[in-house]
Amino acid sequence: MIRRGTDVSGGFTLRTDVCVIGSGAGGGVATGILAELGREVVVLEEGPAVGRADFNQQEGDMYPLLYRDGGNQTTVDGGISVVQGRAVGGSTVVNMADVVPIPREIAEHWRDHHGLTRHSISRILEVGESCARALGSNAIPEPSLNRNNALLLEGGRQLGLDGGAFDHNRVGCVGAGACMIGCAFDAKRSVALTWIPDAVATGQVLVQADARVASLEWSGDRVVAAVGHVIDQANQRPLGAFRVEADRFVLAAGAIHSPLLLQASGLGGSQVGRNLVLQPQAPVAATFADPVVAFRGVPQASYLDSEEVKSAQTGLGGYRIEGIFATPAMTAATWGVHGAYVHEVMTKYAHTAGCLCLVPDEPAGSVTRLDNGRPKIETTYDAAWTRTLMTAIRTAARVYLAAGAEQVMLPFAGATPVRSEADLDQLERFRVAPNRLPLISAHPQGTCRMGPDPATSVVGLDGRVHGLANLQVLDASVFPTSSSSHTMIPTMTMAWLGAAEAI
Amino acid sequence: MLGAAYVSAQLFGHRPLATVDSPLLGSAGRTTLQAACEALLPDTADAAWAAGAVDDFLAQGDPIQGEALRLALSVLEHWPGGLRLSRFSRLSPQERREVLTAWGQSPIGPKRQIAVAVTKTVLFTHYARPESWSGIGYPGPMVSG
Numbered sequence: 001m002i003r004r005g006t007d008v009s010g011g012f013t014l015r016t017d018v019c020v021i022g023s024g025a026g027g028g029v030a031t032g033i034l035a036e037l038g039r040e041v042v043v044l045e046e047g048p049a050v051g052r053a054d055f056n057q058q059e060g061d062m063y064p065l066l067y068r069d070g071g072n073q074t075t076v077d078g079g080i081s082v083v084q085g086r087a088v089g090g091s092t093v094v095n096m097a098d099v100v101p102i103p104r105e106i107a108e109h110w111r112d113h114h115g116l117t118r119h120s121i122s123r124i125l126e127v128g129e130s131c132a133r134a135l136g137s138n139a140i141p142e143p144s145l146n147r148n149n150a151l152l153l154e155g156g157r158q159l160g161l162d163g164g165a166f167d168h169n170r171v172g173c174v175g176a177g178a179c180m181i182g183c184a185f186d187a188k189r190s191v192a193l194t195w196i197p198d199a200v201a202t203g204q205v206l207v208q209a210d211a212r213v214a215s216l217e218w219s220g221d222r223v224v225a226a227v228g229h230v231i232d233q234a235n236q237r238p239l240g241a242f243r244v245e246a247d248r249f250v251l252a253a254g255a256i257h258s259p260l261l262l263q264a265s266g267l268g269g270s271q272v273g274r275n276l277v278l279q280p281q282a283p284v285a286a287t288f289a290d291p292v293v294a295f296r297g298v299p300q301a302s303y304l305d306s307e308e309v310k311s312a313q314t315g316l317g318g319y320r321i322e323g324i325f326a327t328p329a330m331t332a333a334t335w336g337v338h339g340a341y342v343h344e345v346m347t348k349y350a351h352t353a354g355c356l357c358l359v360p361d362e363p364a365g366s367v368t369r370l371d372n373g374r375p376k377i378e379t380t381y382d383a384a385w386t387r388t389l390m391t392a393i394r395t396a397a398r399v400y401l402a403a404g405a406e407q408v409m410l411p412f413a414g415a416t417p418v419r420s421e422a423d424l425d426q427l428e429r430f431r432v433a434p435n436r437l438p439l440i441s442a443h444p445q446g447t448c449r450m451g452p453d454p455a456t457s458v459v460g461l462d463g464r465v466h467g468l469a470n471l472q473v474l475d476a477s478v479f480p481t482s483s484s485s486h487t488m489i490p491t492m493t494m495a496w497l498g499a500a501e502a503i
Numbered sequence: 504m505l506g507a508a509y510v511s512a513q514l515f516g517h518r519p520l521a522t523v524d525s526p527l528l529g530s531a532g533r534t535t536l537q538a539a540c541e542a543l544l545p546d547t548a549d550a551a552w553a554a555g556a557v558d559d560f561l562a563q564g565d566p567i568q569g570e571a572l573r574l575a576l577s578v579l580e581h582w583p584g585g586l587r588l589s590r591f592s593r594l595s596p597q598e599r600r601e602v603l604t605a606w607g608q609s610p611i612g613p614k615r616q617i618a619v620a621v622t623k624t625v626l627f628t629h630y631a632r633p634e635s636w637s638g639i640g641y642p643g644p645m646v647s648g
Contacts, residue, residue, distance in 0.1 A: 057644030
């Protein structure tokens, strides 16, 4: 069953086989696999239990309801928005539904350079395919692309750049365009509509929403209980206390909050919170004479990946450009570095096309727990990464010019509209630094790195925290480096493999 | 106190805004926020409503977020510099716009951070409001497939 905080506002105590913390791509799949194996599972989810009736497509209501910090979570310098869902189903409720498994080359990179040898490459790829299938993955037919995504491909092809349309986990999409604030039509087959209800149907699973875990109690090499408070979603304040005892614990709170919980509990050693990958993305937009109507249709559906590097030697690198669009408030806020000029941009909202330049970064960031219990998210802006980002921004602008844009808007504060390739010379006077341009991370990874050596990693090859017999981390935290350009299926893959371990 | 505000306004420009109390931002924070709304939003927008909506938004979140914005607004209100002799909320809307633009492009990281945080908050609130949509050609959510 799925239980709300209001059902147990005075608190509760439970005893179960397995306690799963988090119900997103990692926790949802782990719960499903464990239930299949006959285990009794209690899932603790900090966010609310919500569904299509709650998704009113109003940004002012949905961001506070469905996102960490109402969508305002950032790195400590404010330079990168770190957007994460917070609901039963986690980020799969609010993501762009892109199905991109761990590429073979990345699995080989992890095997050869990070010691991830427990599963064969073919097994990893096979589980990735199974995860995609379970979500109803299907290809977006290119003829069905909205004009925003079609323009990206058209301009890219003019420049000789390769690309295509995503596979996605929407079934029966009506093109409302509000994927980021919950699908009011249940077309996006999130974990909340697939793995969670299937697991609950076994009768062995209790999903407790509105339950914020504060710490893990442990003794010797075993975790004995997860403790915390039921919270009031109206103001995030704590209500009654809870305690869940279990034989096995699965931590799947995401790459920001899984390490935070380990740190709060004094677990995991010195590597916890290190090696954060954010995969920051920068927007480029363009206006066209004819309407683009990018706010309808599948918002993120096409990509240009000629310059993406997938290498068994070096991992994921280069860059890719992806067509994307958002509802008005998020669009305006994203371009906030332009100040009051944003209104001029917004008057052309219906004629605007947009994309994000995704540049995988090295695992050089960190998450640490502040005294107030919140995460301090830090990263670096290393020279090679910023050079690649500038190249990607220039390419995206050229793509739009080739597609016939009237003008292109660069992301940098103080940039002037680009109407010809010569106008791109202004890029020379900008530099990438916090709050000089919008940067968005929707794929935080890597803060509880998997590996054989406790000196350089947090969890072993079966997902168990080094030195602990019954605590696994099964989410995007465990990736040694960038897993893919989209993390939903990679996270599910690791959760599937880890949950199937006999522990 | 009121006399001092009046004299200050006469000497340094714009009249002080009416004080509205706010549970998270305090009356001073709310005044600065409304001043930022006036500077950043189109003339036709209701700045007082927008400032109130930010309050409502903050009330649904972690109180620490409200405290962070209150602090940012306080720095914006009082930071001296350049030719600016008056508090932010007592500048004209045009002058406030210029301050926010200058901060947004400042070499000083915290100034950029404050300008961007305040601007994003105000813009989000404005464009989340259905009344703003007709001006940008957005028909609103699709209500049926």
